[in-house]
Amino acid sequence: DADVTQTPRNRITKTGKRIMLECSQTKGHDRMYWYRQDPGLGLRLIYYSFDVKDINKGEISDGYSVSRQAQAKFSLSLESAIPNQTALYFCATSSGVSGDSPLHFGNGTRLTVT
Amino acid sequence: RKEVEQDPGPFNVPEGATVAFNCTYSNSASQSFFWYRQDCRKEPKLLMSVYSSGNEDGRFTAQLNRASQYISLLIRDSKLSDSATYLCVVNIRGGATNKLIFGTGTLLAVQP
Numbered sequence: 481d482a483d484v485t486q487t488p489r490n491r492i493t494k495t496g497k498r499i500m501l502e503c504s505q506t507k508g509h510d511r512m513y514w515y516r517q518d519p520g521l522g523l524r525l526i527y528y529s530f531d532v533k534d535i536n537k538g539e540i541s542d543g544y545s546v547s548r549q550a551q552a553k554f555s556l557s558l559e560s561a562i563p564n565q566t567a568l569y570f571c572a573t574s575s576g577v578s579g580d581s582p583l584h585f586g587n588g589t590r591l592t593v594t
Numbered sequence: 595r596k597e598v599e600q601d602p603g604p605f606n607v608p609e610g611a612t613v614a615f616n617c618t619y620s621n622s623a624s625q626s627f628f629w630y631r632q633d634c635r636k637e638p639k640l641l642m643s644v645y646s647s648g649n650e651d652g653r654f655t656a657q658l659n660r661a662s663q664y665i666s667l668l669i670r671d672s673k674l675s676d677s678a679t680y681l682c683v684v685n686i687r688g689g690a691t692n693k694l695i696f697g698t699g700t701l702l703a704v705q706p
Contacts, residue, residue, distance in 0.1 A: 522598075522681070523638070523696040570637055582628065583694070585637035 483507045486571050486586035494594055499558040501589050503571030511576040512554040513583065514538075514546060516567040523570065529554055530576060561593045595620055598684050600697040608705050611672050615700045617682030618664045626685040627658055627665045631678045632699065638681055641667075672704045 484505045493499050503512065514526040515538075525538030529548040543565060545557045558565055571586040600617045607613045619627075627644035642649065644656040644665050655668040669676055682697035 520602075520698055522698040525694070568635075582640040582643070583638075585639070587637050588635075590635075 484571060484573055484584055484586035486569075486589050488589060489587065490590045490592075492592045492594065493561050495562055497561050499561050499591065501556045501569055501571075501591070503554045503556070503586055504552050505554075505571075505573045505584075505586075506552065507573055507575075507584060508551075509573035509575050509584070510551065511574045511581075512548065513572040513574075514544075514554065514556045515570045515572060516540070516565075517570060518567050526556065558591075561591075563593045566591060566593045596697075597621055597686075597695045598682055598697040600680075600682050600700045602698060603701040604703050605700065606703045606705060607672055609672055609674060611704075612668065612670045613672055613702065614666055614668045615680055615682075615702075616664050616666050617697055617700075618662075619682075619684045619695075620663065621684070621686050621695075622663070623686050624663075624684045625687040627656075628683040628685070629654075629656060629665075629667050630681040630683055630696075632681055633678050641680070669702075672702075674704050674706060677702055677704045 487502045511530050513528040515523040517523050524540050526544050527546040528536050547555045569589045572583040574581040574583050598619050629641040630638040631641045632638040642651050644658050648657045653670045657666045679699040679701050681699045684695045686693045
């Protein structure tokens with residue numbers, strides 16, 4: 481089983497709908513992140529959390545919200561989806577022991593907003 | 595200017611060839627550096643960290659040049675399975691947290 485699991489893998493939704501993307505991890509890491517990936521733009525950080533109930537905005541948090549109710553789970557919500565939120569979304573974890581701690585990514589959620 | 599820049603490629607090379615990618619970064623506060631590999635429609639995976647003294651892992655060698663602000667990845671004896679996008683990642687120290695900046699990736703296609 482994957483250490484970082486995202487659900488769903490694919491989702492098509494309509495403009496204005498509320499969407500939740502789930503992420504769970506078995507690595508025991510405190511730090512969790514949500515990124516989106518768009519062609520030509522690289523991965524961009526949406527939100528991150530260093531511990532339960534700790535929430536921090538990334539560089540593109542507008543239109544998104546997150547919840548970290550347990551160490552192993554970090555969910556991303558789009559309150560009212562819009563077409564430019566169509567992207568590949570990745571959850572990631574890190575141990576945060578040092579600045580060199582690598583990121584461990586989930587298998588991604590491909591979201592299409594029509 | 596982007597904080598991290600990579601040549602998007604594609605780099606089309608025959609099996610067995612040696613290929614090198616460079617990645618430039620603009621922030622002198624950059625602290626640590628990584629290469630990630632991403633297969634098509636898959637998640638990025640850490641390939642190797644890049645140390646000041648340079649480091650090697652099998653056919654892969656990573657170098658850091660702080661004076662010129664670039665890192666490089668050299669792949670020797672390319673295999674078909676090396677075909678992927680290689681992401682340069684820079685960790686910038688800032689305040690209480692570090693910030694990871696991802697390049698847009700360099701696409702490598704190894705031809706039989």
